[in-house]
Amino acid sequence: MNRIKVLVVDDAAVVRQVITAVLNADPRIEVVGALANPLLAIERMRQQWPDVLVLDIEMPKMDGITFLRKIMAQRPTPVIICSTLTEAGARTTIEALAAGAVAIIQKPKMGVKSFLSEASEDLVSAVLAAARANMKALAGRGQALPMPAAKLSADAVLAPLSGGAMLRTTERVVAIGTSTGGTQALEVVLTALPRTAPGMVIVQHMPEKFTAAFAERLNGICKISVLEAHNNCRVLPGQALIAPGGKHMLLKRSGAQYLVEVIDGPLVNRHRPSVDVLFRSVAKCAGVNALGVIMTGMGDDGAAGLLEMRKVGAKTVAQDEASCVVFGMPKEALKRGGVERSVPLGAIAHEIVQQSS
Secondary structure, three states: OOOEEEEEEOOOHHHHHHHHHHHHOOOOEEEEEEEOOHHHHHHHHHHOOOOEEEEEOOOOOOOHHHHHHHHHHHOOOOEEEEEEOOHHHHHHHHHHHHOOOOEEEEEOOOOHHHHHHHOHHHHHHHHHHHHOOOHHHHHOOOOOOOOOOOOOOHHHOOOOOOOOOOOOOOOOEEEEEEOOOHHHHHHHHHHOOOOOOOEEEEEEOOOOOHHHHHHHHHHHHOOOEEEEOOOOOEOOOOEEEEOOOOOEEEEEEEOOEEEEEEEOOOOEOOEOOOHHHHHHHHHHHOHHHEEEEEOOOOOOOOHHHHHHHHHOOOEEEEEOHHHOOOOHHHHHHHHHOOOOEEEOHHHHHHHHHHHOO
């Protein structure tokens, strides 16, 4: 089997050293270069084009965003952004994801070596996912990977459903779950929605601190309002609530109103926020009044929850394979029977608008 060729570009020697050691320890991956700036990387790439790039943003000679845009214009290639956990770093990382990067590796300002070593499984998983990314899907808008066996289900946060389905009401809720490739996909969907769109609750797998910058960016380019959720936020027409990184988000009902609850809790399917947790809460509180949408992403988070939604009468939609960057989450939802219909990315906004009628 051919090993995945990775080029690391980061001006910090310790970061280059640790990432190289972690990735080379996996027999499926080979680091073909670890360089201090994009100009050196350009020279190396003329000799050997990598399968995946791990790229810092703030670097000498040329910043990572400019380099990323050059790559995407010349030869779209899976890029993983290695970003610091700062407010400014988060905003820049969201810009990089919009430009075509497929994933984030977070690194703290202090203790980088120990942090990256402890996150070795995440580093390897990110590279494996990036290597299988459908770059045609990314270029068009500017098989699930194996996961370790032991993992918690939504039972760890919220008890399974019991009793009958919710009766139909005038209030509608749309629940969306996505991961790898989801930042670009959500931009396509949300920017196409009118102000009259139904209220939305969204889980995008993303680290803490990055979701606020992501919501802020979307809010600036969409007709609807997009906010990072906080506890007891109302779910309102013309508004999308993004689950904050590092927290689970659940839908709850108070009289005729829908609100969200933002809580701590264990990782579910190795994620917090988890799509399964959100979807189960929507099945419980909204039932037939909801639409569930599962989009591009690695793994199977959301597949069980979408099936629960469908069983109580909610409409369910999956993004189709051709438009997904990674087809893992929709593929698993289809396999389990939770998907009523699959549609291209460009048709999801229409499905959401139909929910309000």
